[in-house]
Amino acid sequence: MRMDSAVLVEKYQDRLFAAAFSVCKDPQDAEDVVQESFIAYHSSKKEFESEEHIKAWLLRVTINRAKNACRALWRRATVPLEDYADSLEFECSADRELFETVMSLPEKYRIALHLYYFEDYPVKEIAKILSISESNVKVRLSRGRAMLKEILKEDRAENE
Amino acid sequence: MNEHERYKRAFSVLHASAKIDLEAEMKHRPNYKKRLATVSVCAALILALTASAFAVGGDTLKRLLGWDGHIEVHEYENEIGETIESIHYGISEPVRIEDGRMYFIANGEDEDITDIVTTGGTYSYTYEDENGCTYLILVGLNSTELESYGYAEFIRTSEDSWRGGHAHNIAYTKTAEGEVCLWLEQGKEEYNLPW
Numbered sequence: 001m002r003m004d005s006a007v008l009v010e011k012y013q014d015r016l017f018a019a020a021f022s023v024c025k026d027p028q029d030a031e032d033v034v035q036e037s038f039i040a041y042h043s044s045k046k047e048f049e050s051e052e053h054i055k056a057w058l059l060r061v062t063i064n065r066a067k068n069a070c071r072a073l074w075r076r077a078t079v080p081l082e083d084y085a086d087s088l089e090f091e092c093s094a095d096r097e098l099f100e101t102v103m104s105l106p107e108k109y110r111i112a113l114h115l116y117y118f119e120d121y122p123v124k125e126i127a128k129i130l131s132i133s134e135s136n137v138k139v140r141l142s143r144g145r146a147m148l149k150e151i152l153k154e155d156r157a158e159n160e
Numbered sequence: 161m162n163e164h165e166r167y168k169r170a171f172s173v174l175h176a177s178a179k180i181d182l183e184a185e186m187k188h189r190p191n192y193k194k195r196l197a198t199v200s201v202c203a204a205l206i207l208a209l210t211a212s213a214f215a216v217g218g219d220t221l222k223r224l225l226g227w228d229g230h231i232e233v234h235e236y237e238n239e240i241g242e243t244i245e246s247i248h249y250g251i252s253e254p255v256r257i258e259d260g261r262m263y264f265i266a267n268g269e270d271e272d273i274t275d276i277v278t279t280g281g282t283y284s285y286t287y288e289d290e291n292g293c294t295y296l297i298l299v300g301l302n303s304t305e306l307e308s309y310g311y312a313e314f315i316r317t318s319e320d321s322w323r324g325g326h327a328h329n330i331a332y333t334k335t336a337e338g339e340v341c342l343w344l345e346q347g348k349e350e351y352n353l354p355w
Contacts, residue, residue: 005182017176027177035180042182057279064280068342088173095170102167117167131281132350 003054005042012055013038015119016062022114023066025103027084033069037062059119060129063111070107101151109144116141254285254297254313257306266297277301277309282347293317296351300343302331312344314353322353 016037020030040061041054048054081103090096102110115126123141127134161169254266255273264271264285273283283299294316302308314325332339347353 009180009182013180014175018171018174021174022171031176034176035185038180038182039185057275060275060281061279067346068280090173091169095166095173098166098170099173102170113167114171117164118171120164131276131283 001048001050003048003051005038008041008054008058009038012058016058018118019059019111019114020062020066022103022110022118023063023107024070025081026079028079029069030066033062033065036065056125056129059115060131063129067107097152098148101148104151105144105147109140109147112137112140113144113148254311255299255309260306262299262306262309264297264299267295273299274306277343278304278306282343282350284347284350296325296347298344298347300341300347302329302341302343310341310343312347314351325353 013034016034017030020033020037021027024030024033037058041058046057048057081100085096085100088096088099090099102113105113111130112126115121115129116123121129123134123137126137130137254264256263256265261272261274262277264273264283266285267287269285276283277300281300285297285299286294288294296314296316298312298314299309300311302310308329308331310327310329310331312325312327312330314322316322327341327344330341330344332341
């Protein structure tokens with residue numbers, strides 16, 4: 001099956017943006033990557049089994065392109081994360097703290113955590129999207145969570 | 161509130177600045193396939209070649225790499241006791257392309273890896289031989305065409321250290337860190353290869 005590209009943009013643009021941002025940490029790069037991912041879908045003739053299959057494909061393309069964008073020589077000067085976070089409307093300071101802490105983790109842990117907690121993918125699906133083993137996914141999730149707990153604990157101790 | 165809900169609430173503040181207009185974007189696209197600015201290296205790239213020895217008759221044969229093709233390092237002593245090393249390549253391609261799809265065929269496999277490589281990913285495959293050596297094979301594309309694939313193979317001995325490898329059809333892209341082959345770098349990062 002195929003779905004209309006405009007419908008997919010409406011449904012998934014922000015989610016792909018969040019995934020791309022979790023990788024490249026810059027809003028402009030993330031927007032460029034998401035645009036390229038939708039263009040790749042639009043230009044492709046690939047058939048999919050379901051909408052879920054399309055979404056997983058879009059996420060995979062987006063994450064891979066975001067990783068490459070981080071390495072590109074032509075990358076423009078990025079917006080400091082703190083400045084970008086100032087422009088976002090968090091519900092509370094704890095949300096901002098969680099956001100900034102996740103974004104401070106190594107890229108491979110951030111991606112795994114994002115797919116697990118934001119996209120609700122099980123370990124098996126994350127492994128397919130990232131083309132890694134399920135045990136590798138579990139390790140990344142476990143280490144990512146451990147680092148999160150450690151950093152959040154340290155921050156709280158400093159503020160007391 | 162559970163962890164999933166907390167995470168979603170924190171990250172739901174992220175929004176793209178404007179809705180993408182694909183039709184408008186496609187009209188402004190030039191009609192050529194984007195290619196990386198690359199230099200293609202077709203010769204085998206040998207990395208840190210050391211290996212365990214397997215005695216075969218009078219020679220010492222070091223078998224480094226697997227599947228149908230091998231790099232074989234033959235080592236022998238000449239009349240004056242010098243160790244002479246000669247390297248033989250018998251590499252065969254680890255993939256075949258058929259009807260617009262790519263199949264990984266090394267080590268007797270036949271797996272469709274098109275979706276992985278065409279979405280910018282690096283396909284990786286590992287297997288262990290009877291000596292406890294692990295072989296890692298990486299496949300990726302240097303551009304959007306399947307025919308632009310490159311591949312690499314690395315070996316880890318039973319002592320758990322990466323000993324060496326070779327790579328073919330490497331195309332480099334300029335990055336902030338210098339010139340890198342993007343698909344190869346992805347694979348190397350994934351397995352913490354030391355080169």
